[in-house]
Amino acid sequence: MSTRSPKQALDAAVEAARWAPSVHNTQPWTFAVSGEEIGLRADTARKLPIGDAAGRELLISCGTALFTMRTAMRCEGYEPVVRILPDPDRPGLLATIRPGAETEADEPTWVLGGEIERRHTHRAGFADVPLPDQFVESLAKAAMAEGATLTPVRSSAAVNVLAALTQAAQGVQAQDERFSLELIRWARPPGSTRADGVPARSYPHEHVPTEPDFPQRHYSWRHDWGAEGEAGETATGVVAVLTTPGDSREEWIATGQALQRVLLHASAHGVSAAFHTQALETDLLREFLRQELFSGRYPQMLMRLGVAFDDGRGLPRRPLTDLLE
Known part of the structure; x- marks a missing residue:
């Protein structure tokens, strides 16, 4: 079981979320840590008013940060408890996440966690290597x-x-x-x-x-x-x-x-x-x-x-x- 504290799991989740992909690498998110819970918020100052007027790509970007936090928290030994759009009166609050029951990450989770900082976007053609x-x-x-x-x-x-x-x-x-x-x-x-x-x-x-x-x-x-x-x-x-x-x-x-x-x-x-x-x-x-x-x-x-x-x-x-x- 986990030897990491819930506070350490929260810190690791926020640190990992920094590496999530986003449209034009705008990183349109902020995090509010209160007690043992993280609030994921949309940073609308980084929204693209011309290319993304509805904010669809902004929310997709924030969704990548949320999955990254979930993965990091599992790697720290806690099952994440997530609420999506938890407060209708605060539309900018996209999700909350907190460490739940202690757990042991399986091998696929460790593999995903190991790629958080290595993953990167490509902006050209690919080598002629077929994908099975x-x-x-x-x-x-x-x-x-x-x-x-x-x-x-x-x-x-x-x-x-x-x-x-x-x-x-x-x-x-x-x-x-x-x-x-x-x-x-x-x-x-x-x-x-x-x-x-x-x-x-x-x-x-x-x-x-x-x-x-x-x-x-x-x-x-x-x-x-x-x-x-x-x-x-x-x-x-x-x-x-x-x-x-x-x-x-x-x-x-x-x-x-x-x-x-x-x-x-x-x-x-x-x-x-x-x-x-x-x-x-x-x-x-x-x-x-x-x-x-x-x-x-x-x-x-x-x-x-x-x-x-x-x-x-x-x-x-x-x-x-x-x-x-």
């Missing part, structure tokens, strides 16, 4: 455990549709100066000491297309920052979509938890994810995808999965002093 069907199925089971569905898109025609809609959305967003300015607000120049956003070493200076092409975010808009692409990384990888039956705030948080479980499981096997949510940020395109490709289920996250031969450095993280209320 059995492994992709294990990722789908991981998402299902958190209340979402991860569907690998096997039809080449459907992959082409998703690529074309991603290209269309990217083209429209590139013409919107407000959107582009919001995007590069989170693109960091070389040598930046900021503890959020996407540093220049983590996005390509020039996009190297895959086939079919899923364009990357244009973080290098109007400047020459960015990294050179890795030779041989031009494969698309496995295209997959996370969906939910509804589109509530609860389901956005569940999507984030499912996403982080999938990402940590993938990272443990040397697999990274590249995200392409451009089409999901356009209401008409998202609704088209829901009706025509996903049988009425709401698409929450579009990604490519594959093997990347990069150095694996993660993004900067804000210090705890900025996150604790």
Whole structure:
């Protein structure tokens, strides 16, 4: 049984949550520790008012932090007790989590916990290394455990549709100066000491297309920052979509938890994810995808999965002093 105190488990959970993925590495969360309970709150000052007006991606990001805290708390020897949206009068309070009964983490939990700081997002093509069907199925089971569905898109025609809609959305967003300015607000120049956003070493200076092409975010808009692409990384990888039956705030948080479980499981096997949510940020395109490709289920996250031969450095993280209320 655990030799760690509940206080130590709380500290470990908050420290781990710093490493959760978020849209543009905005890290849009704060934590309030009261007694033996953590309150996870949305930091709306970090919301993207143009690209994420409804706050869907903000809540997905916070959901990844919640799953990270759950995993860390189990690794510390306590079963987490979680309440989602516990107070209707405080909509910014997304969840509370506290250590419950003492428990002994199983091997899969330890594996996930070991990937919290190692996992990182990829922003280019992948090496031409196929992912076994059995492994992709294990990722789908991981998402299902958190209340979402991860569907690998096997039809080449459907992959082409998703690529074309991603290209269309990217083209429209590139013409919107407000959107582009919001995007590069989170693109960091070389040598930046900021503890959020996407540093220049983590996005390509020039996009190297895959086939079919899923364009990357244009973080290098109007400047020459960015990294050179890795030779041989031009494969698309496995295209997959996370969906939910509804589109509530609860389901956005569940999507984030499912996403982080999938990402940590993938990272443990040397697999990274590249995200392409451009089409999901356009209401008409998202609704088209829901009706025509996903049988009425709401698409929450579009990604490519594959093997990347990069150095694996993660993004900067804000210090705890900025996150604790």
